[in-house]
Amino acid sequence: MARGKGLLSWLDDRIGLQPLQELAAKKTVPEHRHTIWYYFGGMTLFLFLVQVVTGILLMLYYRPSAEGAYESVQFIMTKVPFGWLFRSIHSWSANLMVATAFVHLFSVLFLKAYRAPRELTWMTGFVLFVLAMAFGFSGYLLPWNKLAYFATAVGTDIAGAVPVIGDFTVRFLRGGDHITGGTLSRFYGWHVAILPAVTTVLLGLHLMLVQRHGMSVPPSIERRGKAAPGMPFVPHFVLRDLFGWIVALGVLAALAALFPWELGEKADPFAPAPADIKPEWFFMFMFQTLKYIPGGSALGIENEAVAILAFGAMGLIAFLIPLLDRGIVSKGKSPLFTAAAVVALVFITVMTAIGYHAWWPVFVVLALVGVPWLAGLMMSSGRGG
Amino acid sequence: MANHESAPSGEVPRRRFLNGFLGGTLTALTAAVVYPVARFLSPPKIAEAVTNSVLACKMSELTETKWKIFPFGSEPGIVIETGPGEYKAFAAMCTHLSCTVQYESESDRIWCACHNGWYDMSGRNVSGPPPHPLEQYEVNVVGDDIFVTRG
Secondary structure, eight states: OOOHHHHHHHHHHOOOOHHHHHHHHHEEEETTGGGGHHHHHHHHHHHHHHHHHHHHHHHTTOOOTTTTHHHHHHHHHHSTTHHHHHHHHHHHHHHHHHHHHHHHHHHHHTTTTTTTTTTTHHHHHHHHHHHHHHHHHHHTTOBHHHHHHHHHHHHHHHTTTTTTTHHHHHHHTSSSSOOOOOHHHHHIIIIIIIHHHHHHHHHHHHHHHHHHHHHOOHHHHHHOSSSSOOEEEIIIHHHHHHHHHHHHHHHHHHHOOOOOSOOOOOOOTTTOTTTTTTOHEEEEEEEEHHHHOOOOOTTTTEHHHHHHHHHHHHHHHHHHHHOOHHHHHHHHHOOOHHHHHHHHHHHHHHHHHHHHHHSSSHHHHHHHHHHHHHHHHHHHHTTOO | OOOOOOOTTOHHHHHHHHHHHHHHHHHHHHHHHHHHHHHSSOOOOOOOOOOEEEEEEGGGGTTTSEEEEEEEEEEEEEEEETTEEEEEEEBOOOOTTBOOOOOTEEEETEEEEETEEEEOOOEEEEEEEEEEEEOOOEEEEETEEEEEEEE
């Protein structure tokens, strides 16, 4: 391998590979019964990379105008070799990415991984989560089909209910008073340029912070006293990560082949909204909650606006959790925050299930919580948990 | 370590097999990803209906300029009034490098501005770089309409 050595030392002279080599040699990941949750951040990252690659491919054929968008997606789905595969993978991976982001968020929340010194990691992560939803919202409109058109009309209308800035927000989002080709251009710009740029910066920060602080050990494991043994990052953790990613890629391809994403009918502003209109699943719980708010107003502000502001306030509180949770730092536990996290999870699940008039959201959440938990227990039982 | 033999390379046979198997699997997986991407990137041939006849323009549109560029399928055509009630039509895509040509009334010839190519009124390439003549079309006048047909 003299040639390989030559290349490595050539690179080392120029960019300095020392930090990488040290990382490979020394970095470890704590092993305990909750280690399984460590993989969900990387899985979200992988699914995001899938979105970038498939998104770039789709950009080569997609036409972002009201006249051409629907037809160009139709062209991709029917005429371009493997176009159906990349388009369906893009749609499915978007949904799986938000799902893994939810799992990642709640696992960090329950395992208190946001506590010092990882407050900034939580905050950058929370903003990334909001960005993922913005990606979903802007991307949803791009095929310019009936469902997307009216979902966007409803979503931007809800933004308009916020007092004071509501009207400006709606016109800013829509590029005018109504949803038009101008809205499509605007959403396309958000989806392929602005959001990726902001995400790249925040993701870089987030990953740098994760690398700097390493993996957080849950308080219950820390309390045991003895240091949790660690597995080498290279090759053990990396290979397990890669294994998960390859399985995820297979799942995506299978989903694309067995449950291809529909094209729908081309958007027509003068046709009535379709009967089965509904928002994307990760907005459903908010959408359903708003349906329960009675009409009317209090103190000059519409009830609906109060509810929307309340959601915003809860988002802000969630963002600030590392600074609000004093108990975990001073006493080593914060049962109030754990309870609040449970309430949030149950609320989201129940509202989503009601919104769909179905049980599957409950089963999905139980699976997403239960399967990794059981797998983690089984994997660690040999080492005394 | 009694139950293995060292192969001549010094590596345990099982490890060599597993390494080879893993490497082969990863190569196959990579190919399974790269192949669809490569095929996707090359645009599909769109089966275009071949255009044979179009309504080029109205007679009244040529009274001032005497000539007009019109779409013939997805490529340009040119129709020229050569005398009262007499018209000629050609493909307007220069045979040199595909620029759109124009009619030069002073010399009664068709001229391509890009590289100074010249065609006469039979479409023959008479001067400059164009390697082939312009395809000539048939013209039929019906009332005020000028129809151009591929011969």
